[in-house]
Amino acid sequence: MKDNNVIEIKNLNKWYGDFHVLKDINLEVKKGEIIVVCGPSGSGKSTLIRCINYLEQFQEGSIVVDGIEVTDDIKKIKALREDVAMVFQHFNLFPHLSILDNLTLSPIWVKNMPKKDAIATAMKFLDRVGIAEQADKYPNQLSGGQQQRVAIARSLCKNPNIMLFDEPTSALDPEMVSEVLDVMVELAKEGRTMICVTHEMGFAKKVADRVIFMDAGQIVEENTPKKFFDNPESDRLKLFLDQILSH
């Protein structure tokens, strides 16, 4: 592994039954880099980032995250998941727990943090995403945008080096997209490594170091945001950009 690489994906292949969903993916991510992955639905972009924290198993190739080889070894998975946080499209907050309990669950049970410290940490991050006053409510009492901000705060609570975002704004009402993106932009400035699957091209232009375009299970084009949007090389990407930017 090269010195400043935090994620190395080599010749990754994955099948769902007979369906070849990821085809020979190679990707290196440097520490602190912010990468946006986009592409048509079914292109394998979510599957790719879900392989990184082993929510999906893969059949061929290797992924190394922060020196941890991604395998089915329980200890490695545990270490991996302490290092990598994920924010989901549908938030996936725990509806039976209050906002505060959602945030303290992992620190208390996984990191054995004393309850008092866990609460302090949780409140700090809730404050950061701007909803500290909702700490005692339950997830279903919050709007979609607020829930997603809570989910981001929850993933921050274990102080991960790497954050994965799986279409974090796709399930939100249009009015709420910006409040979540604002939080993500703030995070991007802090030097955490981030991989975001998203179609928010404004976000990509603003903060991404690299933009990756996937189609049919493979990486089609990979470029800096400027070149990606201004001078797309492949026809497939040109068509894609045409379709999402024409309205």
Added chain:
Amino acid sequence: MAVYEQKQALEAPSSTKGAIHWIKENLFSSPLNTIMTLMGFGFLYIIIPPLLQWAYFDANFVGTTREQCTGDGACWVFIKMKMDMFLYGFYPETELWRLKAIVIMFVALVIGLRFIKSGKVKFGIVFSYFIISLILTAGGIFGLESVPTDKWGGLMLTIVVASVGIVFSFPIGIIVAFGRQSNLPIIRSVCVTYVEMIRGVPLITILFMSSVILPLFFPEGISFDKLLRALIGITLFQAAYVAENIRGGLQAIPKGQYEAADAIGLSYWQKMLLVILPQALKVAIPNLAGAFISLFQDTTLVLIIGLFDLLAMVRITAADSHWLGMETEGYVFVTVIFWAFCYGMSRYSNKLEKQFDTNLK
């Protein structure tokens, strides 16, 4: 183009609320509904007055013997005189204070638990209550006279069987439900086989098996307590149903909950116990309450293996030569007791449902 002012919210028209509106809407909303309402009232008119006449106005409450029951109505004297039998079976009279103490402690427990916040302390208190109750009921240590289980009976036996069945079948059911969802084929098939075997057999058969067939497997001379065998049978039976109810709850939990729990680093057991199970139980509460209520009623089946629960006590007491023919009063009394317990459980489950409802508050 135009700009519109925001409008004030107005109160609903008065014709949409109040008692008369409710009656119109719910009792006489259509010709069919009107006929049903009238038939319902007619039915109540036929049933209720004679029942009250028998059970209250013509009934006999005072006295100590059958001869003092002179009215046409029910002879509640019978219930009064046989109350100890109904409640405690053949439990020795001199030791009844032990059972009464358990009841008093139960009341204290219910009130006391309201003031305790810590879950661990609560669990500890409830757990020690069960141990103390067990010691008090069975005796044999701490200078308490031993009361063999064939002396247990009546409502007390019903409660023992039901509560042991509920308390032990619950964790077993949870584990079996988890097992049925396991990725390990052997664990899964063991759990599936267990559930399908038990569900394919009536409770009566299981009780017979536990009382007749089970002893065949033990070496001669070792005899297992009859009640204990029945308890094991009932617990294993109930656990299969609890497992299925919980499995129903587990299936209602979206995949995203598992993934989120994985993603924040919880282990399998942490994920299942902290995230999945609480939500699954919430979904399963109505079905679980149903299963436990039917268990409470099914305890009456222990009669066939020679244990005398509340219902069996009616048969025994009404066979007393002084009180022949008193079955009606006995069965009405037992009905009321069973109804009270089952209704209480049902209300409690409603309360739990509301308590755990975190959707809209």
